[in-house]
Amino acid sequence: MKIAIAGFGALGARLGVMLQAGGHEVTGIDGWPAHIAAINTKGLTVVKDNDAPQKYFVPVMPASEVTGTFDLIILLTKTPQLDRMLTDIQPIITDTTKLLVLSNGLGNIEVMAKHVSRHQILAGVTLWTSSLIKPGEIHVTGSGYIKLQAIGDADVQSIADALNQAGLNAEITPDVMTAIWHKAGINAVLNPLSVLLNANIAEFGTAGNAMDLALNILDEMKQVGASQGIKVDVSGIMTDLSQLLKPENAGNHFPSMYQDIQNGKHTEIDFLNGYFAKIGHQSGIPTPFNALVTRLIHAKEDIERVKLAKQQENFEI
16 A cells, blocks of 8 residues: 555654555655664654664655645544644545544544545554654564554555554454544553653653553443443553553653653643543533643643743853
8 A cells, every 4th residue: 555654753663664664655744853863864763662673764845745645544643732733734634535543632533524425534653662762763562453444434444454564463353443442541640640751661660650640541441432322441551551560561661751851842631631621621520630630741741841941042152
């Protein structure tokens, strides 16, 4: 297949090299000039566990420079930027293009429906992980999977086959929204708490009250999900969390929100804990823990951006 990956950051790059190795023609779309330049001039450096670094050459460019048509566009843009990305890549979307969203957070399908017909939309969730170390270099650990479902009548089997050709462990599910909320629950625990505790996933797990903190978030999420017709399996999420804490799985990984905070970026907190708090408020469901976590992350965003601005100012002086 001819595949574009919109959002060629840490995870997009990992999926991109796997898809390329699986025989697909891959193009990366991203908005970070330094990252684009590094990959296009020196190749993408991939470090897996303790193995020697490997180089991969995948063309990457900003949305304004992408031409042609694609069989599949995988959306890994951060949820707050999804609407802008879809607007920017509109010229390369045809009536036969399928779009698979794997971005974290909730509300992505509603955004996509503003730009393409429902028969083009596939919603998915993934537990593949990756860390962006510097422009043009990612570190990857462990394995993962992708669960996906056609929102309309798209041929989801051909997409799943293409992903599995690249070893991405894709599985068609009849209820992807449950899987998306399941993943959102995992992210709503690991992402903000890794930031607030300045810890990777395994380090978070060493906290004596780690699971209690997780339950504070998830119990509120379960009540909000029920108001939306979504059954949230708290025990299942807790089981997955306990596995992810292990170093051989994702324990040594710093979640994307931690990486965003370090780089002075806006996070996806409003589409995770903030989403639960917003829907809870609208539905009359108390969500004090998620509301507090959301406010603390926004405060952390402000603090880190001011720090980075001062560092830049001192550097220029």
